[in-house]
Amino acid sequence: MFRKILIANRGEIALRIQRACRDLGIATVAVHSTADAEAMHVRLSDESVCIGPPAAKDSYLNIPAILSAAAITGAEAIHPGYGFLSENAGFAEMVEAHGMAFIGPSPSHIGMMGDKIAAKAAMASLGVPLVPGSPGAVMDLAAARPIAARIGYPVLIKAAAGGGGRGMKVAREPAELEDAFRLARTEARAAFGNDAVYMEKYLDRPRHIELQVLADNYGQVVHFGERDCSLQRRHQKLLEEAGSPAITPAQRDTLGETATAALRKLGYRNAGTLEFLYQDGQFAFIEMNTRLQVEHPVTEMLCGIDLVREQIRIAEGARLGYEQRDISFTGHAIECRITAEDPTTFMPTPGRVTAFHAPGGLGVRVDSALYAGYFVPPYYDSMVAKLIVHAPTRPDAINRLRRALDEFAVLGIQTTIPLHRRIVDDKAFQAGDYTIHWLEQFVAGN
16 A cells, blocks of 8 residues: 555645545645645645745646655655646656556546547547547637538537537537637637647537546446536636436446446546536537546545545556445435636636535535635646535425525625526526526526
């Protein structure tokens, strides 16, 4: 078993990993920027190392500094959390080259799935259904026009190395294709240093469904059911639930069997999430995240499995120790991502937290690094807390979520808690009648 793990991240996810390590009796090393010297993940770690100034490129993305911190503290493994270096194949390769374990997939699979074109090609070859689209990168407008005509408008132009909605544009008719294609390439180049784009059919009312999987080093692959992540604004998720109110148990089983069979053939290891669009009873693969997801707690609440603990065990070389038939799905879980943003304008609201009170009670979980007196810095992602509830049924979970949101108090900064309250009270949400476009329309109408 590992004796010491370095956590190459910050905030609530660093705390989440620390807790799993403590449960396993493993010491932790926190790395931090100068802006995070008083952060909770630093205060609660066994050791901490400052790795640079506030800017992420000089600290949490500073690979030499992180590897040096691991070396001087004697860490045997590195957990990257999510974001930052979690899907950087080069970083994973360097961790292993320095004799440490990378708690995640192999560098080759991270690289494959990080290239959206390569990922789609791999999944298609393994029998996973795709959204109709281009067979590979589309290099110029001359090539784009016949592809768009074949797919049928509207079409979506997407960055091959993309994520988070950057480098993604819609052309609803032929006259819009030129501008959409040019803007997508420009955004992709600026955001990822790679202007390669591909095209696929734009679905007008899909749901965003993702499937959580774990795989050990011995060919055992299992899934932990689906999460519905359709409530998004500008391609950023605000609320997730498991299971999806739109998916039947039979559909879950079919999707899970298809996905786990594909990953078994691929030789995948550790945690991963396959993301699909779902419309008219059909699933279509769009990408795979080779890391822990922000919304992993809803799956943990539903299945009773500590996914971070399992990641660590797999990296140590342990077998999963259970099969698909041993995994059960009990009740319903919902997560709200609470950010330090104005709930109407969505402008970031960094600042000092003057008071903090987290809700509690049966079936309520809060993952947060906030505390009274903490200064939320302006340099990083604005998410400051995750509120997760679990109950026997979806209506019960919604009632519990409403109660928990009413108890949640973060003073000194603005947060999106008021927006989450409005969502929970909306009849369309309560009925489970929403798509990935619903939240944009909800926000615009309120």
